[in-house]
Amino acid sequence: MEDLSKNQIFALHGIVGAGSIALATAFTYPLDTIKLLTQVGSSAGKELNANQVVLRVLSVSGNKGLFSGFGWLAFGRVFGVGARFGVYEILTAYCKDGRGDNYVTMSEALLAGMVAGATETFISSPFELIKLRMQVAAASYVPSSNFALEEGARKPLVARLLNGCYPDKRSLNQYVGLMSTLTTKNTNITGDLLEYPWAMTGSGRPPSVCNVRRPSDIISLEGWNALWRGLRSGIVRDSVFGGVFFSSWQFLHQIMLDWKAVGMNPQPRLNEEIPPLSPLAVTLAAGFSGSVAAAASHGFDTSRSRSQCTVLPKYVSMERRLLKWKRPGTKFQRFTGIHPSDRNILFRGLGLRMARSGVASFMIVGSYLFAVDHLASSLT
Known part of the structure; x- marks a missing residue:
């Protein structure tokens, strides 16, 4: 019976976590659409603003265009963000093992967050690629082809x-x-x-990228490897995001604990002796950490988005391998997957991504704590 109860609690936390991620993704998805179209539609001499992007999407696809590809991103983020938090908890549990105080240093949180972020990249990349192309298609006019196929002729x-x-x-x-x-x-x-x-x-x-947005089309024209296009910049982006997010969250959490312990008599020796923080304080700290992490990793996010927006057929990839084609740019740009032509537009849409990440982190943590607290009280 005890094992059954533990399994039920574990399943309960998993369901609540998945629901929190899906809710936050749905609430912030229009911001993600506007941010992405600003990134891929801008150039060094032309910068799109949010008003232009919204008017474009509404004129082409209507209100539903702002949510084009939502299902793919929600599905990918449930597994990706779940893996990020799960890997982080496992690594920090290993760090805390054997300590008298349940405490994680900022450096440990930074390294664990970087590993957790890299894990998220491998899981969520295919879903992000399909989502991105559906968002681009929602803002693009696709003229109908007037090509007439002769009777009995083979399809091109x-x-x-x-x-x-x-x-x-x-x-x-x-x-x-x-x-x-x-x-x-x-x-x-x-x-x-x-x-x-x-x-x-x-x-x-x-x-056109608008014609290569379904999984079957992507695999047919570009191959399976295309589902992980922009992996270099994606790993760097999510590693930086995860490291900054968890380390800053841990830093703020410790500051709030120290502040709460100031008026206590006698002074607590361990964090466990300090009363728990309010859920609102923890949630606000998570939202702020999400915005800071988004700002730190935004340049790599722009590079990844523009890379995924490029259609690279299999025959071009094969030609590059045969010719031993080298990536352009400096050693740092090649390592992180940044194209030299994108260096002047890496921070387009920065405010939108900070707002989206901050609100999403706030909603994920807040709704999770709220739901778990109410469900736990109803079960007892």
């Missing part, structure tokens, strides 16, 4: 890789017109061009 390569996607007929006709002046025995130049990977869209460019 791009239509076989991406269901419902057809070549750009206008650009294709220009290519065919230029090549028609050449002497050739081939009577089907158009068909051969469309079977050539670099010309399968008819324009010579990769398919």
Whole structure:
């Protein structure tokens, strides 16, 4: 019976935690959409503001466009954030083992948070990629193709890789017109061009990110590795976020405990002798820590978002491997996954991300503590 009770308590905490993460994600998702479109839509000479992004999304997709891809992010964050907190608790429990005081130093919280953040990256990357492309599609006009397939003709390569996607007929006709002046025995130049990977869209460019947003399309055109695109910048981003978040939260928690112990007589020797902090104080500290961590890691978040917004077909990846293509930029940029052309726009959308992370952290911790407290009191 005791084991059954422990399992029920563990399941209760898991369900409450998942619900808290989903609630916070839903509440802050419009901010995430605006932040992301500001990051990927800006350039060195053009900066989008929040009003422009909102008007664009509303004109293309309506109100539902602000929540495009929400299900994917909510599902990924339930597992990703759950893994972050779970790994952190395991590592800090190892650090506290054998100590008389239940205390974690800031350096230990920093290192444990960095490992926990890196773990979150591997779990949530595929969900973030799909979510990002659905958000971009919600703000993009996708013109319908006027490509007509002859009866009995084989579907072009791009239509076989991406269901419902057809070549750009206008650009294709220009290519065919230029090549028609050449002497050739081939009577089907158009068909051969469309079977050539670099010309399968008819324009010579990769398919639009709006056409490559479903998991099956991503895997078909870009391969399984594309689900973890931007992994370098993602690991750095989440490691910095996790380390700063947990270390600053631990720092604020200790300050509040010390402040509460000032008027006690006799002075407590251990943290356990100090009355527990109010849930509101703990929640506010978590929200502030989330905003600080978002500010510290925002540059890597921008780099990751812009990387995931790029369609890189398998044939281009194969060509780069054969040619031993090297990443551009300095050693630091190559290590962290930052593209040199993005260095002037790394902090676009900083305020939006700080607000989103702060509110989300506040809601996750606050709703979790509130729900656990009420459920525990109802069970006793």
